[in-house]
Amino acid sequence: MDDVRRQTILDELRHATRASHDRLEQRLDLLAQPADRDHFIAVLRGFLGFHRGFEPSLSHHGEFAGWLAERSQIAALRADLTALGVDDAAIDDAPVCRAAAELTEDRARTWGALYVIEGSTLGGQVITRHLAGTPWLPAGGLRTFHPYGSQTGHMWNEFRARLVAATTSLDPLDVTGGAVSTFSLLAEWLPTRSMNAQHRT
Numbered sequence: 001m002d003d004v005r006r007q008t009i010l011d012e013l014r015h016a017t018r019a020s021h022d023r024l025e026q027r028l029d030l031l032a033q034p035a036d037r038d039h040f041i042a043v044l045r046g047f048l049g050f051h052r053g054f055e056p057s058l059s060h061h062g063e064f065a066g067w068l069a070e071r072s073q074i075a076a077l078r079a080d081l082t083a084l085g086v087d088d089a090a091i092d093d094a095p096v097c098r099a100a101a102e103l104t105e106d107r108a109r110t111w112g113a114l115y116v117i118e119g120s121t122l123g124g125q126v127i128t129r130h131l132a133g134t135p136w137l138p139a140g141g142l143r144t145f146h147p148y149g150s151q152t153g154h155m156w157n158e159f160r161a162r163l164v165a166a167t168t169s170l171d172p173l174d175v176t177g178g179a180v181s182t183f184s185l186l187a188e189w190l191p192t193r194s195m196n197a198q199h200r201t
């Protein structure tokens with residue numbers, strides 16, 4: 001693997017997904033002040049449904065078993081919802097995002113999807129700082145947004161190195177296409193703040 005290629009796929013991913021990242025970030029509006037507890041609960045339920053659709057489908061490819069074992073987000077999502085007072089029945093009832101399984105239909109697109117999921121831990125650091133001191137925040141904060149604690153940078157770098165090595169022989173357009181599709185699906189699937197406000201009225 002050469003350094004030119006290393007730069008290229010990571011740069012291409014960042015470049016190809018910049019607009020979809022910013023669109024999702026705007027739609028989620030998680031940095032609004034004051035932090036809206038009901039909206040965070042709805043977003044966490046949405047992510048849980050997404051991961052319940054996505055993660056089981058990863059087991060079709062042996063190469064992602066390690067990712068699942070080390071980085072599954074389902075336990076953190078459940079723990080956060082419980083800490084926010086959501087009961088087990090409501091957690092179990094979170095709708096499953098069936099379309100998320102389609103993101104894993106080929107290897108290259110799956111790496112693109114994992115790029116999006118792992119990258120969310122970077123934005124998660126910003127959200128974690130934003131939530132600090134919020135009265136309804138459970139002790140220890142929301143794990144979903146800082147699943148790796150002080151290891152976030154290390155885990156991100158390790159993931160990127162694995163992605164570069166694994167995608168050398170794959171078409172970069174498939175990898176970036178998988179990442180863009182993942183952002184689009186999340187933008188469709190996750191609730192916006194105005195949707196939650198409508199449910200409350």
Ligand code: HEM
Binds near residue numbers: 010013025116120186
């Ligand atoms: C809603 C609030 C969000 C904020 C404020 C935010 C903010 C950020 C910031 C500041 C970075 C750059 C960090 C750095 O370079 O050190 C970043 C990177 C990234 N975020 Fe977000 N983000 C948010 C949501 C998300 C979500 C929901 C996802 C995906 C599920 C996501 C995926 C990514 C990815 C893939 C990167 C890596 C970009 C790269 O290749 O460098 N972000 N985000």
